[in-house]
Amino acid sequence: MEFDLKLQQFVDWKVYNVTPIKNKFGYRVVLIYADGTKIPQQKSGFATKKAANTDRDKTLGELYSGTYVVYTSVKVKDFMLFWLEKEMRPRITSGSYETYSNIVNNHVIPAMGNIRMTEIKRSHIQSLYYEEAAASTSIARLVKTVMNTSMQYAVNKKIISINPTIDVALPKQVEKKAYHTRNIDSQKTLNMEQVLRLIEASRETPIHMQVLFAVLLGLRRCEINGVKYSDIDYINRTLKVQRQLGKKPNTTAEDFPAKMFTKQEIGLKTPSSYRTIPIPDYVFEAILEERKVYEKNRRRRSGTFQDLDYICCSTYGRPRSKDFHWRHYKKLLEDNGLPDIRWHDLRSTFCTILLKNNFNPKAVSQFMGHAKEIITIDVYGDTAEIIEDCLDDLQPFIDEVIPKEESEGGTDFSEDNYIEQISEFLA
Known part of the structure; x- marks a missing residue:
């Protein structure tokens, strides 16, 4: 059913006195619009004149208070x-x-x-x-x-x-569990040794960068697919998250080239999802290496390569679909003896690491792109049932992926340097 929403934009009105209408009583309301248009509405069917006057008084009150209902028969x-x-x-x-x-x-x-x-x-x-x-x-x-x-x-x-x-x-019985609350436990989230195993195993797959963006930057899967090289600040080593890939509202597959219907650039989930986050040195170097592959493919396939600037793309430059990672990810879990968990739990792991390293929950919310601090705590940081390992178990992971100062042998890693970088970024 179509509504003429302009009907609710009347600027004046006139309410006539009660009169007999078909052996009963009623009255008429005329809505007046800015262009002079007048739309009459008849209120009838009242058994007595008193009842009609009572309803008329109610209508006058609604008109003066701005609560008058223009559409009276809508189901x-x-x-x-x-x-x-x-x-x-x-x-x-x-x-x-x-x-x-x-x-x-x-x-x-x-x-x-x-x-x-x-x-x-x-x-x-x-x-x-x-x-x-x-x-x-x-x-x-x-x-x-x-x-x-x-x-x-x-x-x-x-x-x-x-x-x-x-x-x-x-x-x-519904209120006992808040809508955004979910406990994290070891059965649904990888521990640190398992995360390291996943990162190392993913090097030989097309989803290595997607794994890094999920578990080390905490990006959502559609945000990952939308990241471009132009989003990277190579001086300050930060990433500006400003789009995701998905379906555009009010469109059909016929509106786009083949296999591109679900790969359109669209806005992010919430205003808080637009954020700038620091890139650990480990991920930054991986982005630089991936750019070399990108440039090589662009030169090698100059006639067919789609230079769209996406970091996570095919060898022809085409953006990845929302579920591209699925087959590779599940195989990685199975081949490496890892629990069969959801992709989204890699994002949960990222958040948990930050919270267990005493990051301010508000800062964690900023990294995750959450609208409210309590969402991060409730959904990802239930300390009563957080990943069942102690802080010491985080050290192998921290040693592997958190930046240290560079040495002659290349980039090393340390927790202190990482914390310092993040703190400076938030200052």
């Missing part, structure tokens, strides 16, 4: 689909859109799609939450997010006058 189904396609789709990533679409079409609409927006009560929202929580706590949390966001939009656009989701909580 939840029509509104949710409009909000999803016209408001959310252009503003969020394709992954987020697919999540929202699933919640709207498979959970919200089946439960309350035929109810008019003006008739939604808190009891409808509460029933929806309880029903979803009984089946899945994670889905219930997503439903709550969608309902909170969409209903506030409805208030702003004068589709409803009051947000029915305000102060409606999820059932207690």
Whole structure:
């Protein structure tokens, strides 16, 4: 259903007195717009003149307070689909859109799609939450997010006058675990010896740089694929994270060359995701070596090479897809006797190392690109169940990947030098 959102931008109004209408009573509201357009709305069907006057007084109060509902017959189904396609789709990533679409079409609409927006009560929202929580706590949390966001939009656009989701909580069994909380334990995260094994084994694979960016810089997988050589400050040895690769909203595969639909440059997850982070010497040298390979391929394939500047790319310069790493990563884990963990847990390992080295949680949040300090602590730094090794076990990892001063034999590493570099960067 299409809405003319301009209807809510009236600048004046006129409310007529109650009159008999078809053996009942009613009155008329005329909305006046800046260009002089007048749109009448009839309020009728009242059994008595008193009832009609009571409603008229209510309408006057809403008009004066700015809460008057312009769209009185919109059903939840029509509104949710409009909000999803016209408001959310252009503003969020394709992954987020697919999540929202699933919640709207498979959970919200089946439960309350035929109810008019003006008739939604808190009891409808509460029933929806309880029903979803009984089946899945994670889905219930997503439903709550969608309902909170969409209903506030409805208030702003004068589709409803009051947000029915305000102060409606999820059932207690859902609240026991906060939405962004996840404990880290040794079964889901590599220990330091395992991380070293993974880094060394990845040297002979096409995902070596992706592994380094994940476990030593804490980048998300779509951020990794979007990193370019031009994002590197070669003087200060920092990386500016400013894009990711994915699907552009409101596009189809036909809009792009073959195999490029999911490899478009798009904005990052949140404003906090745009960040500048220091590059350890070990990673910096790996980037320089990778650039040599890039230039060699560009010269060798001058007629077919796509000079797009991506660090993680094919031998033809093409950007990597979101799941390119998957086959190589899983094989690395299996061939090297490593636990079968998710790629995202490499990012968790990076964060854990920083927290266990007494980095300020706010600084860790900056590195991770998190919107709030508490997210980093809750999701990645539960010290009660953090990786089950002691600080001494970090030393082999630190000796291998953290910068030391250069010696005649090449680049060495030390924890103190690394901490000093990071501290200077944050100052």
